[in-house]
Amino acid sequence: MPVIAPMPAARRTGLPVQREGAEESVAAGTTVDHLTETYRAHYRSLLGLAALLLDDTASCEDVVQEAFIRVHSARSRVREPEKTLAYLRQTVVNLSRSALRRRILGLKLLSKPMPDMASAEEGAYDQLERDALKKAMRGLQRRQREVLVLRYFADMTEAQVAETLGISLGSVKAYGSRGIAALRVVMEAQV
Numbered sequence: 474m475p476v477i478a479p480m481p482a483a484r485r486t487g488l489p490v491q492r493e494g495a496e497e498s499v500a501a502g503t504t505v506d507h508l509t510e511t512y513r514a515h516y517r518s519l520l521g522l523a524a525l526l527l528d529d530t531a532s533c534e535d536v537v538q539e540a541f542i543r544v545h546s547a548r549s550r551v552r553e554p555e556k557t558l559a560y561l562r563q564t565v566v567n568l569s570r571s572a573l574r575r576r577i578l579g580l581k582l583l584s585k586p587m588p589d590m591a592s593a594e595e596g597a598y599d600q601l602e603r604d605a606l607k608k609a610m611r612g613l614q615r616r617q618r619e620v621l622v623l624r625y626f627a628d629m630t631e632a633q634v635a636e637t638l639g640i641s642l643g644s645v646k647a648y649g650s651r652g653i654a655a656l657r658v659v660m661e662a663q664v
Contacts, residue, residue, distance in 0.1 A: 503548040503557045511557050512541055519565050526569035536572060540564040609659040617652030620645055 516537065523533035540561050544551070551557055610618055616638075623634045624645070635645045 503544070503551045503554045505545070505548070507554050507557060508541070508545055508548060511561065515558055515561070519561060522562060523565050523569055526566065527572060532572055536565055536568045539568055605660065605663055606656070609656050612659060613652050613655055614648075616640075616644075616648045617655065620648040621652045621656075624649055 519537045519540065520533055523536045524530070527533050527536065543564055544557065544561055548557075551560055610621070613621070619638060620634055623629045623637060624631065629637065631642055631645045631649075635642045638645070640648075
């Protein structure tokens with residue numbers, strides 16, 4: 474792990490900050506020439522490192538380029554120039570991890586696929602069927618209509634329908650059976 478010197482903090486003692494110390498820290502850091510040599514010598518090995526962590530070449534190249542950019546901008550903080558390669562390797566690893574995290578987060582945030590939607594024609598056909606069923610229901614006897622609505626649309630049991638309407642269970646079965654038979658005749662005649 475490379476040693477990175479912390480940024481010198483200006484003291485609030487009222488004394489002027491010495492510029493000589495700042496110039497020495499820049500001089501002690503990695504030079505642009507050293508970074509260029511490191512780039513030429515180790516670009517491919519860093520690309521291989523990124524390739525082991527990521528899955529596509531474009532991302533690997535982006536990560537390695539970004540690592541060199543970051544090291545270049547922080548070169549004055551690297552105290553020992555011989556550790557520049559280690560700093561670059563660590564930066565490549567960290568950037569690769571970040572790229573993978575962004576991908577995983579992107580996959581989690583992708584919207585769920587929409588369920589198969591009915592076409593407009595199907596919706597219109599369904600509406601026509603509902604309208605025809607409503608019209609056929611109006612043609613039934615009052616008790617047949619009540620039994621079918623409570624039984625199939627309100628999803629009640631036969632015993633619940635009998636209790637709600639105040640009729641016997643046998644009557645519910647009879648009205649339901651006759652109502653379905655009458656609906657079947659009317660609906661088949663429309664097809």
